[in-house]
Amino acid sequence: MPHAIRIHEYGGPEVMRWEEVPTEEPGPGEARLAQTAIGLNYIETRQRSGVYKVPLPGSIGMEACGVVEAVGDGVTVVKPGDRVAYAMGAPGAYTESRIMPAERLIPVPDWITDEQAAAMMLKGLTACYLTARTFKVQKRQTVLFHAAAGGVGLIICQLLRELGATVIGTVSTDEKAALAKEHGCTHPIIYTREDFAKRVQEITNGEGVSVVYDAVGKTTFEGSMASLAPFGMFVSFGASSGAIPPIDIGMLQNGGSLYATRPTLATHTAKREDMLSLADNLFDAVKRGIKIEINQQFALKDAAEAHRALEARETTGCTVLTV
Numbered sequence: 001m002p003h004a005i006r007i008h009e010y011g012g013p014e015v016m017r018w019e020e021v022p023t024e025e026p027g028p029g030e031a032r033l034a035q036t037a038i039g040l041n042y043i044e045t046r047q048r049s050g051v052y053k054v055p056l057p058g059s060i061g062m063e064a065c066g067v068v069e070a071v072g073d074g075v076t077v078v079k080p081g082d083r084v085a086y087a088m089g090a091p092g093a094y095t096e097s098r099i100m101p102a103e104r105l106i107p108v109p110d111w112i113t114d115e116q117a118a119a120m121m122l123k124g125l126t127a128c129y130l131t132a133r134t135f136k137v138q139k140r141q142t143v144l145f146h147a148a149a150g151g152v153g154l155i156i157c158q159l160l161r162e163l164g165a166t167v168i169g170t171v172s173t174d175e176k177a178a179l180a181k182e183h184g185c186t187h188p189i190i191y192t193r194e195d196f197a198k199r200v201q202e203i204t205n206g207e208g209v210s211v212v213y214d215a216v217g218k219t220t221f222e223g224s225m226a227s228l229a230p231f232g233m234f235v236s237f238g239a240s241s242g243a244i245p246p247i248d249i250g251m252l253q254n255g256g257s258l259y260a261t262r263p264t265l266a267t268h269t270a271k272r273e274d275m276l277s278l279a280d281n282l283f284d285a286v287k288r289g290i291k292i293e294i295n296q297q298f299a300l301k302d303a304a305e306a307h308r309a310l311e312a313r314e315t316t317g318c319t320v321l322t323v
């Protein structure tokens with residue numbers, strides 16, 4: 001029987017249990033995957049702790065790669081034997097065998113490994129839509145990105161370098177600063193030691209940045225708003241340090257006709273054609289040389305250790321759970 005990481009209650013990493021699960025048959029429009037690699041994402045720590053409610057008992061996880069084993073009636077987009085990956089949809093990726101709606105599956109090109117596909121779908125698609133759709137970054141614009149050495153961070157730094165942007169990136173350690181720099185971050189700032197908003201003003205000669213991509217949240221919100229140039233955009237796309245306070249719309253006026261948005265990959269991939277076109281953008285980026293850095297790997301059954309490392313800010317780049 002296949003195994004899965006399941007939780008019966010919300011809590012710390014210790015609530016994750018390695019359990020046998022039945023092999024299910026796909027219904028109409030569904031496919032069964034034999035999963036080979038699962039990507040780790042910050043959101044899963046929230047699913048586990050109950051900040052985002054998932055059905056209990058149940059599994060967590062949002063992205064993986066695997067091989068189609070069986071398909072249900074009416075499925076035409078994939079067939080048994082196809083290598084596919086996915087990001088988003090219902091939680092439940094931490095498993096060896098999984099039923100998925102076939103429409104959510106993305107064929108993986110031969111030259112991308114299972115581990116790369118699992119590592120990059122959610123984080124890479126996010127980096128693509130943030131820079132090309134949420135705020136279309138132009139050459140010579142200055143961008144502030146928090147947690148620049150993280151999973152989304154190392155991918156987005158490379159994309160922004162390609163676009164010709166100046167990237168100011170915050171990180172917590174010297175090692176992370178060096179890594180972010182290597183991947184295209186022009187000005188790493190160690191925000192655990194320095195007032196990053198003050199440094200942003202120094203770096204930009206008091207002008208501020210065109211866009212802030214902020215998924216750290218609570219601890220960076222105020223400084224992010226203070227770092228924006230007039231007409232700049234505040235993009236809140238996560239809350240690794242906790243939720244931001246409610247925004248008073250008057251703040252946008254006071255900051256200089258600012259914009260604020262809270263995007264999610266779910267909307268950007270809700271339609272299959274949008275998901276596939278974003279995936280093509282990502283595959284093209286990897287072909288051009290954008291690196292998907294898998295800096296940590298754990299066996300799926302040891303997912304609790306991976307969660308501990310992610311929440312302790314010990315990881316860089318992507319983390320993959322292998323089957």
Ligand SMILES: NC(=O)c1ccc[n+]([C@@H]2O[C@H](COP(=O)([O-])OP(=O)(O)OC[C@H]3O[C@@H](n4cnc5c(N)ncnc54)[C@H](OP(=O)(O)O)[C@@H]3O)[C@@H](O)[C@H]2O)c1
Pocket residue numbers: 040041042043122123126147148149150151152153170171172173176215216219237238239240241242263264265266310311312313314315316317
């Ligand atoms: N909206 C969307 O569509 C979308 C999609 C994907 C991801 N996200 C969000 O993007 C963020 C990055 O995701 P990821 O999976 O790539 O994670 P990650 O960036 O690899 O890990 C989170 C990083 O946040 C920083 N951090 C700052 N304060 C923290 C705290 N109090 N506790 C823990 N970490 C803290 C740490 O970097 P330092 O040590 O350098 O501070 C840590 O390494 C997450 O908030 C995630 O939810 C959103």
